[in-house]
Amino acid sequence: MFGVADIGWMSHKTTNTSGSVSIKSSGIADGNNAGSRIGFRGVEDLGGGLSASFHLEQGISPTSADGYNKRVNSSFHQVDGNTSYTTNNNRQTFLGLSSKDLGTVRVGFQYTNSYDLVAFNGLSASEFQGGNFQNGTTLVAGTSLSTHANGSRANAITYMSNNMGGFTVKAQYGQGSGRQTFESTVPATTSSTTGAGSTGGTNGIAKANNDYWSLMGQYAQGPIYVAAAYSKSDQQNEAGAAPPAAVAAPYTGTGRIGQNAFGAVSSITAPTNTGSRPQTSLHIGASYDFGVAKVSYVGSTNEGAATSSTTKSEVKANQFTVFVPFGAATFFASTGNAKKTTGATVDNKVEGSAFGVRYNLSKRTTAYAFTGSEKDKNVTTASTTAHNYKDSKTVVGVSHSF
Numbered sequence: 587m588f589g590v591a592d593i594g595w596m597s598h599k600t601t602n603t604s605g606s607v608s609i610k611s612s613g614i615a616d617g618n619n620a621g622s623r624i625g626f627r628g629v630e631d632l633g634g635g636l637s638a639s640f641h642l643e644q645g646i647s648p649t650s651a652d653g654y655n656k657r658v659n660s661s662f663h664q665v666d667g668n669t670s671y672t673t674n675n676n677r678q679t680f681l682g683l684s685s686k687d688l689g690t691v692r693v694g695f696q697y698t699n700s701y702d703l704v705a706f707n708g709l710s711a712s713e714f715q716g717g718n719f720q721n722g723t724t725l726v727a728g729t730s731l732s733t734h735a736n737g738s739r740a741n742a743i744t745y746m747s748n749n750m751g752g753f754t755v756k757a758q759y760g761q762g763s764g765r766q767t768f769e770s771t772v773p774a775t776t777s778s779t780t781g782a783g784s785t786g787g788t789n790g791i792a793k794a795n796n797d798y799w800s801l802m803g804q805y806a807q808g809p810i811y812v813a814a815a816y817s818k819s820d821q822q823n824e825a826g827a828a829p830p831a832a833v834a835a836p837y838t839g840t841g842r843i844g845q846n847a848f849g850a851v852s853s854i855t856a857p858t859n860t861g862s863r864p865q866t867s868l869h870i871g872a873s874y875d876f877g878v879a880k881v882s883y884v885g886s887t888n889e890g891a892a893t894s895s896t897t898k899s900e901v902k903a904n905q906f907t908v909f910v911p912f913g914a915a916t917f918f919a920s921t922g923n924a925k926k927t928t929g930a931t932v933d934n935k936v937e938g939s940a941f942g943v944r945y946n947l948s949k950r951t952t953a954y955a956f957t958g959s960e961k962d963k964n965v966t967t968a969s970t971t972a973h974n975y976k977d978s979k980t981v982v983g984v985s986h987s988f
Contacts, residue, residue: 587988589625589988596612596615596979600975600978601976617647619956621657621677622646626640635687637684640680644676676739691744692746697739698737698740699869705738708873740761758802769795770826785828787824791825793824796819798818802814811871814869815868819866866890867889868886870886878910882906885902902924903924907920920958934964937963939958941957942957954985956980959976961977962975
């Protein structure tokens with residue numbers, strides 16, 4: 587059994603270009619240093635250099651009344667009704683088979699290579715900090731800049747090589763949280779009732795495919811760390827054919843019925859006909875530890891279709907961080923930027939910075955204090971209501987792992 591409990595005090599506000607404060611809040615918050623979670627994992631020795639393993643990890647929100655039913659999204663405003671939580675609690679769930687000579691294969695819901703590179707290799711200070719794009723950087727304008735093809739997690743078959751003189755390879759093939767492919771040619775039905783009927787496909791879906799693959803290479807030796815990850819996801823969504831004007835009883839409505847990954851009815855709306863929407867992302871990261879300080883850089887480029895299969899969207903992001911150890915404390919300073927364009931239109935142009943310190947009270951317990959802000963410099967219209975320009979946070983807390 588393992589987990590993380592991260593709780594602290596946060597002050598958070600957003601402002602618009604007119605300078606007025608749209609939202610200001612303070613209070614107990616969680617997940618500022620590390621996402622709170624609980625999990626179970628184990629390894630069984632199979633003999634002959636083989637071992638089997640399992641990993642079940644669920645995100646939680648210890649500051650919420652239904653804490654095991656939610657997890658925090660990078661600690662947003664502590665205001666009731668704000669979309670600061672998600673019920674997608676599954677962080678990772680997979681089975682693994684390892685060979686002493688050949689490496690490891692994992693099957694299940696796992697971190698994608700791009701998320702792994704930027705979040706778990708000491709390149710970024712935290713998910714909290716301004717300018718940080720490792721978790722998709724939700725902007726104050728409400729737009730999510732996801733720099734990961736297929737998100738931060740996906741169902742996949744993952745191969746991880748053994749360490750070869752400091753070099754490792756990690757390859758993934760799979761899809762998102764649902765099926766990899768689903769296609770149906772069942773036609774729509776017809777009869778006498780005007781404006782009603784059964785849509786084509788199965789439960790209104792003709793096609794819902796998501797092909798994903800990714801390759802990541804890492805080199806870590808002494809003070810040097812260098813990594814690159816390339817990922818591609820191709821999502822294809824097509825609704826079943828609409829019913830003709832006259833259809834037979836017992837069909838009395840025109841709503842299309844959605845279906846989840848296991849075939850159960852989950853909604854009454856079928857996917858929008860978006861055709862093929864390929865998305866690619868390239869991440870590079872590097873760090874060098876001088877002893878008195880470690881410097882790191884992470885950069886990414888994400889390209890793909892936006893709201894239709896013909897409109898190209900691109901996100902480019904960069905982040906620089908300096909870590910300075912001093913006894914049990916580690917100070918950091920970070921700055922970053924992210925720019926999103928759709929076609930020739932610049933949607934968001936974000937710059938941010940953060941400063942902070944972590945102090946190791948023990949091997950498992952860390953006290954921390956952070957402050958930072960980010961601005962969407964593409965926002966030019968003053969608004970007295972929208973929190974669409976600057977976002978600032980200051981947090982003090984404790985994180986404990988077990």
